[in-house]
Amino acid sequence: MNSATLKDPEVKTATPSHTAPAAPATTMRVAIVEDDPSQAELLTHWLELAGHRCHHFDRGEALIRALDQESFDILVLDWNLPDISGVDVLKRIRASQQSGLPILFVTARNREDDVVMALRQGADDYMVKPVRRLELIARLEAIARRGKHRAEQQEILELDVYRVDCQTRTVMREDRVVELTAKDFDLSVLFLRNIGRLLSRGHIRETVWGPNAVVTSRTLDTHVSRIRNKLGLTPENGWRLAAVYRYGYRLEQLDAAVPRTPRTAER
């Protein structure tokens, strides 16, 4: 067996390029399942520098349990985990109510049949460790762009009787401006960009108030109730902003003829 040897005993090695990537179109809530603490810290560091928020799980079962109460925009998944394999995690997610969660495998397994198996089981992409920082970020953001929950800062959403302008931060309902506070606007946009998607309380809190804000459940419920009333998100108007016990909220459009994904318009 060959030994790995040093080519040049006095060589000075530089770290990989850490040029800052462009700011992301939107901040993603990323779950990372990785049992190697060093690898998890590095991935978290890179993704947070790129403007995303990370939640680390060192076991597959820990993530599965968390998904009962939490939602994420994307999952970075290792294959070799101490409790269950990454492929088992993938299968269980695809069979669950969060079956649409985008998943990027990041693993040191580099055999072709491993890559093929993961993709055929439903992974959205596959990267072999050691991964490169900018490539990782680019692939994650590409997966997000392909997803149904794509959201961009500079867009106008037109849905049913609503028109949302994210630049002027205004919401119009049947051509009349709806008076909203800053937080209520952010909350409205979050729901309107994620119609039909179950969002956990943690996800809502982080997205609207930020990762370090202390927001009680009652405060969150109050804001949700307020936008439900102000925007008329009620069954008689063809909408339901439903609370899901011990989890969060889901905005549903009751008229099945209307597309689920928001229509976007360029300015």
Place this chain on the structure above:
Amino acid sequence: MTNLIRVGTGESSERASVLPVLTVRVDKDLETLVNKFLARKREDLDRAHAALAIRDFETIRRIGHDLKGAGEGFGFPELSAFGAVLEQAAIARNERALKEQLAAVEQFLSRLRVTFR
């Protein structure tokens, strides 16, 4: 000028080899992470030696696998290469190769001097 260090073998100074320091420059923003990473890898090395003594090849395989996956990301492609060989040697239950490779990793870590910029 090249700094010289003595590889800590625990043997007599006559037998210990003198090797040049290997200087690696790492981005300042990774300083804390890199220091923790290297400390963990030194602990892993001790664990691997203990595992080899009791022929626990699975533990060494995992240590090699993690080293292979993480080394280059922190700026140490040599460690990823060492990790890959360690993993394969553990799978093959090749004790001689494992001893050689663990010694190589130990030597690399002992020569390593990281500067942050």
